[in-house]
Amino acid sequence: MESKKEFMECFLLEDSTKTPETTADASGREDCGRCATKGSPVSRKTVLLMLKSQLLEQASTGKYRFCATRDCSIVYFEEDGNRFFTQDDLRVRVGVKSSSDPIPLCYCFGFDESHLRDEISQTRSTSIPERVSRLIREGLCACDTRNPSGNCCLGEVNKAAKRIKEEVLDSRLNSRV
Numbered sequence: 001m002e003s004k005k006e007f008m009e010c011f012l013l014e015d016s017t018k019t020p021e022t023t024a025d026a027s028g029r030e031d032c033g034r035c036a037t038k039g040s041p042v043s044r045k046t047v048l049l050m051l052k053s054q055l056l057e058q059a060s061t062g063k064y065r066f067c068a069t070r071d072c073s074i075v076y077f078e079e080d081g082n083r084f085f086t087q088d089d090l091r092v093r094v095g096v097k098s099s100s101d102p103i104p105l106c107y108c109f110g111f112d113e114s115h116l117r118d119e120i121s122q123t124r125s126t127s128i129p130e131r132v133s134r135l136i137r138e139g140l141c142a143c144d145t146r147n148p149s150g151n152c153c154l155g156e157v158n159k160a161a162k163r164i165k166e167e168v169l170d171s172r173l174n175s176r177v
Contacts, residue, residue: 028063028079028080029065029077029078029079029080030065030079032065032067032069032072032074032077033074033077033082033084034067034072034073034074034084035067035069035071035072035074037067037068037069037072039065039066039067039068039077040065040066040068040149040150040151041063041064041065041066041150042064042065042066042076042148042149042150043064043144043145043150044059044061044062044063044064045145046144046145046147046148046150047059047064047076047085049145049146050075050076050090050091050092050148051085051089051090051091052089052090052091055085055089058083058085059076059083059085062078062079062080062081062083063078063079063080064076064077064078064079065077065079066148066149066150068096068097068149069097070096070097070099072097073086073087074086075087075089075090075094075097075148090148092104092107092148094148094149095112095113095156096149096156101113101114102114103160105153105156105157105160106128106132106153106154106156106157107143107146107147107148107153108132108135108140108141108142108143108146108147108153109131109132109135109141111128111132111157113160113164115128116128116157116160116161116164117164117168120161120164120165120168121168124165124168124169125165126161126164126165128157128161129154129157129158129161132153132154132157133154136152136154141153
């Protein structure tokens, strides 16, 4: 019983040490310097895992935010400094900033928009959101480090599935007219 309590306290302490790294203080910038959109906090670990190897030293310190604006070239910006990183600085494509295939949706399990489009075109439905959800419930995701935003991919998967389903069904209706 005592060891379980110690484990839980250790787990809570470990989580609490991550919070300051991803939270802007009073002097930290929350808005992207290019598009002025409020960025979401992202861990430096996620930034480091996304950057090309020759840029790792540039992100060895600092607190970062993720800019999700599609037309903005900045992906990560430093809260307390002038450093920023663009899509060209990353090893992976950022789905919310991509407009041509493959547009990544789920970084843990490898789904992109073409997978949704193909399945919906063939069956008028998709099981991909349910499959991703099941795998998340099984504890098999690593969105905090594999997704450039540092957040769960399921929301983007669901939004894309709804949008693509509407597009495919609309195109079928228009082709019949």
